[in-house]
Amino acid sequence: MTNNNGRFGIHGGQYIPETLMNAVIELEEAYEHYKKDPEFNRELTTLFNDYAGRPSRLYYAEKMTKDLGGAKIYLKREDLNHTGSHKINNVLGQALLAKKMGKTRLIAETGAGQHGVATATAAALLGMECVVFMGEEDTIRQALNVYRMRLLGSEVIPVKTGTATLKDAVSEAMREWTSRISDTHYCLGSVMGPHPFPTIVRDFQAVISREIKEQLREREGKLPDAVIACVGGGSNAMGSFYHFIEDKDVRLIGCEAAGRGIDTFETAATVNTGKLGIFHGMKSYFCQDEYGQIAPVYSISAGLDYPGIGPEHAHLHDIGRAEYVPVTDEEAVDSFEYLSKMEGIIPAIESAHAVAYARKIAPTMGKEQIIVITISGRGDKDCAAIARYRGEDIHE
Amino acid sequence: MSKIREAFENKKAFIAFVTCGDPDLETTMAVVREAVANGASLIELGIPFSDPTAEGPVIQGANLRALTGGVTTDKIFDMVRSLRRDVKVPMVFMTYANVVFSYGAERFLSTCKEIGMDGIILPDLPYEEKEEFLPLCHTYGVDLISLIAPTSENRIAMIAKEAEGFLYIVSSLGVTGTRSEIKTDLASIVEVVRQNTDIPCAIGFGISTPEQARKMADVSDGAIVGSAIVKIIEKYGMEAPAHVGEYVKEMTEGMKSGA
Numbered sequence: 001m002t003n004n005n006g007r008f009g010i011h012g013g014q015y016i017p018e019t020l021m022n023a024v025i026e027l028e029e030a031y032e033h034y035k036k037d038p039e040f041n042r043e044l045t046t047l048f049n050d051y052a053g054r055p056s057r058l059y060y061a062e063k064m065t066k067d068l069g070g071a072k073i074y075l076k077r078e079d080l081n082h083t084g085s086h087k088i089n090n091v092l093g094q095a096l097l098a099k100k101m102g103k104t105r106l107i108a109e110t111g112a113g114q115h116g117v118a119t120a121t122a123a124a125l126l127g128m129e130c131v132v133f134m135g136e137e138d139t140i141r142q143a144l145n146v147y148r149m150r151l152l153g154s155e156v157i158p159v160k161t162g163t164a165t166l167k168d169a170v171s172e173a174m175r176e177w178t179s180r181i182s183d184t185h186y187c188l189g190s191v192m193g194p195h196p197f198p199t200i201v202r203d204f205q206a207v208i209s210r211e212i213k214e215q216l217r218e219r220e221g222k223l224p225d226a227v228i229a230c231v232g233g234g235s236n237a238m239g240s241f242y243h244f245i246e247d248k249d250v251r252l253i254g255c256e257a258a259g260r261g262i263d264t265f266e267t268a269a270t271v272n273t274g275k276l277g278i279f280h281g282m283k284s285y286f287c288q289d290e291y292g293q294i295a296p297v298y299s300i301s302a303g304l305d306y307p308g309i310g311p312e313h314a315h316l317h318d319i320g321r322a323e324y325v326p327v328t329d330e331e332a333v334d335s336f337e338y339l340s341k342m343e344g345i346i347p348a349i350e351s352a353h354a355v356a357y358a359r360k361i362a363p364t365m366g367k368e369q370i371i372v373i374t375i376s377g378r379g380d381k382d383c384a385a386i387a388r389y390r391g392e393d394i395h396e
Numbered sequence: 397m398s399k400i401r402e403a404f405e406n407k408k409a410f411i412a413f414v415t416c417g418d419p420d421l422e423t424t425m426a427v428v429r430e431a432v433a434n435g436a437s438l439i440e441l442g443i444p445f446s447d448p449t450a451e452g453p454v455i456q457g458a459n460l461r462a463l464t465g466g467v468t469t470d471k472i473f474d475m476v477r478s479l480r481r482d483v484k485v486p487m488v489f490m491t492y493a494n495v496v497f498s499y500g501a502e503r504f505l506s507t508c509k510e511i512g513m514d515g516i517i518l519p520d521l522p523y524e525e526k527e528e529f530l531p532l533c534h535t536y537g538v539d540l541i542s543l544i545a546p547t548s549e550n551r552i553a554m555i556a557k558e559a560e561g562f563l564y565i566v567s568s569l570g571v572t573g574t575r576s577e578i579k580t581d582l583a584s585i586v587e588v589v590r591q592n593t594d595i596p597c598a599i600g601f602g603i604s605t606p607e608q609a610r611k612m613a614d615v616s617d618g619a620i621v622g623s624a625i626v627k628i629i630e631k632y633g634m635e636a637p638a639h640v641g642e643y644v645k646e647m648t649e650g651m652k653s654g655a
Contacts, residue, residue: 005524015493015520017450018555019545019569161456162447171449178450179570181547278493278520278528279447291469292498293446 006195009318011311014194016281019178027185028196030101035203040100047092051125052082054089054207058215058372064342071225071365073358076212076374078236079347085377086208086236087118091187093204095122098185105129105184109173111138111166111232112303112350113145114377115189120154122187130154133172135165138302141385163296166232166306170280190233191310194281198310205239212372213243220370226251226361229374230353231324232268232304234313236376241322251323253361254313255353257299258326268297270309271317271324279307284314300329300389303350303377331356333389336379348377349386398539399514400486400561403438404596409562409618410435410609410648411598412625412640413490415442415458417467419633421475427629430641432485435648438562439483440517440620443472443491450519452573454623457630469499473507480512488515488541488561493528501529505536515539515561523555533560544589544597545569546580556592563589563597565616573623575602583615606650613651621647 006012014024034040048054057077065073078086095106106123108130110116116132123130132149136158139146149156162168170193177186188197191205209227216224227244229237231254244250256269267273270285277286279294287295287307299305309324316322332349335356340346347355351374358373365371379386387394403409412431416424428439444459444467451459476487489508496504496518508516516538521528526540533540539561544552546569556563565585567578582599589597599612600620609619628643629636 014522014524016522017519017545018522018543018551019547019566021522021524021545021551022547022549167447171447174449175452175571181569275498278497280449281520286494288494288498290498292492292494292496293463294494 006199008312008315011282011284011314012195012198013283014281015278015283016194017178020181023177023181024194024196026101031097031196031200034097034100040096044093044096047096048089048207052088052092053080055211055215056080058212058219060219061343067342068359068362070362070367071369071371072367073362074216074224074370074372075345076208076240076372078208079351079375079378083114083118083121084380085114085118085348086205086239087115087189088121089207089239090189090201090204090235091115091118091122094185094187094200095126095128098187099126099128101185103183103185106187107131107133107173107176107184108187108189109166109169110134110189111169111305112301112348112381113138113142113149114303116156117145117148117152119187120149120152123154124152131176132156133159133169133176135163135169136160137164138166141302142381144381166302167294174280190235191238191312192233192280192282192308198282198312201235202238202242202312205235206242208236208239208374209241209243212240216370216372223247223250224372225365225369226253226371227374228253228255228354228358228371230255230304230350230376231309231313232257232306232350233308234310236374238310238312240374241316245321252316252321253357254322254324255327255357256324257301257304257353258328259298259300261328262326266298268299268305268307269326270307272326274307282311284311285309300332300385301349301353303348304353325357327353327356333386335359336382336386345375346379347375348379349382351376398561400438400488400539401596403486404562404617407437408613408651409437409596409598410644410651411438411440411600411618411620412436412644413440413442413620413622414629415444415455415462415626416472416475417444417462417465418458418626418629419461420465421467421471423629423634423636425475425479426637427640428479428483430637431644432483434641434645436644437485439485439487440490440622441472441476441487443469443489443495445492445495448492450571452571452623454626454630455572458626469495473511476511476513486514488517489513490517493518493520496529501532505529505532505538508538509536513538515541517541517564519543523551544585552585552588553592556589559593559595562595563593564620565597565599567599567601567603567612572601574604578602578608582612586616606647609647609651619651
């Protein structure tokens with residue numbers, strides 16, 4: 001392998017301009033220092049518990065379990081976190097780290113707007129300046145989140161280049177970071193990008209699987225049979241999987257956005273349709289053409305509408321430790337409605353991809369078996385878009 | 397010895413960048429010939445990439461126009477075969493790691509050797525990752541050009557010691573694009589470079605005027621100009637070659653008068 005720095009098997013690495021190299025080295029050194037620092041960890045735990053509302057609930061979905069007639073279904077309620085998604089876990093960690101490093105300004109990319117809102121929130125809380133890059137297409141799909149970010153005091157810059165979605169927002173945030181490094185931390189929102197981001201984001205999100213394990217031990221006295229989460233870049237999935245990787249009997253299932261289907265070009269299912277490549281600082285799987293041009297991917301979910309996947313997921317796929325399955329727009333929308341009516345929980349359209357796959361496999365499993373679905377975020381933000389998908393023209 | 401050194405022999409090098417296929421490959425070939433006829437001593441041929449993260453809006457636009465026009469890596473290789481019948485100055489590709497990786501690094505680099513490309517610049521391949529392609533670059537005699545940035549500081553010596561062909565010194569923070577002023581202390585960077593290698597170094601990013609080019613060439617071995625040329629091509633399209641020729645002439649003469 002090329003270097004051992006931040007590699008997951010053959011994936012990962014630091015494929016970034018020289019201009020950013022000292023910045024990522026500085027970040028890695030700071031992270032290695034602070035992750036062992038009791039004071040840092042105390043502060044972060046306080047933020048997690050008192051501000052973000054952790055631990056998040058592990059809810060037994062009894063009606064859904066009965067309806068599906070198979071495995072017991074538990075929902076890990078990341079949607080109940082402050083700001084409405086798992087994104088706050090990573091953001092509080094990185095913002096606190098950036099502050100310790102003496103940075104005064106956060107920049108971030110966002111797709112659905114959940115990471116942008118979380119970053120804007122942390123910036124407000126910690127008294128930092130904040131600029132969020134968001135694909136212009138997504139600013140239209142997720143207008144409410146744009147307003148939330150501005151309300152929280154952040155600047156939102158619509159990105160018009162390329163497909164004007166998440167990948168272009170990442171590119172623009174990287175460009176911005178190369179122009180202003182000394183006071184600025186790039187608060188990357190997923191387990192992707194150059195080392196050390198995939199590791200840092202995973203570690204801050206790993207609280208999800210740590211809690212699932214403890215909560216399920218209390219409730220059931222055992223491990224789950226399957227953990228299911230949606231995957232774009234893959235941060236809520238990585239957080240949900242991490243503490244179960246060594247528990248080989250626990251199936252780890254990542255649900256990719258298949259869009260209109262993996263046999264069409266309108267898909268964002270990276271593992272199912274992509275190939276090995278180098279992009280956005282990492283070696284991993286990417287949707288691309290035969291000449292390595294990154295494909296304009298599509299999903300109804302702005303948060304999963306990304307042509308790559310985090311390098312640790314790519315590795316878990318290579319070694320067969322995790323499965324990555326495609327879920328279409330139609331299946332996700334159907335499950336968005338299903339969970340709302342069945343349990344009174346409106347999930348993010350991203351999370352609805354995980355719900356959809358659980359509905360497929362739960363009936364095939366025994367009643368003594370357990371599935372945990374991570375509900376990565378709440379679905380209020382998606383209501384207008386789903387209504388439009390169903391042909392109902394409502395305005396926010 | 398690397399053929400690239402010829403570009404710097406007994407003179408300050410003027411290095412011209414052009415995005416291949418913007419607006420079409422015939423125009424690109426004519427631009428290259430005009431640039432060489434007017435004093436460019438090294439040509440950087442950009443292979444367009446869908447998501448060029450190190451580029452400013454001007455070169456991003458050129459990448460998009462070229463890809464929309466249907467240019468591919470194979471078509472660019474064919475263009476170089478034609479160019480090499482008469483263009484003798486050293487030429488290097490500038491593209492992104494995924495373009496080389498997805499083509500198959502060995503297939504890409506062996507083709508470079510076959511068609512007469514002398515080097516390759518990959519802005520998303522820093523020192524830490526150069527082993528990805530370096531062994532194959534050596535096999536096929538293609539120089540892997542290293543970049544040094546204003547933020548490189550303690551890394552300059554390490555990079556310079558192993559540099560090949562020429563060293564590309566990035567003048568400013570940020571992405572490519574013309575700048576009214578370049579503030580980085582480039583002389584200090586070049587000094588550290590000189591202590592660690594005798595290969596030539598040229599400065600790029602933000603250079604558009606003869607005065608800037610002269611200043612950059614005064615502290616180094618040459619100046620690299622990209623966005624300013626691409627802007628002319630954007631403005632004049634298929635009529636651009638003569639305008640680029642005039643511009644390169646003005647720039648190369650400007651560099652000489654200050655020397």
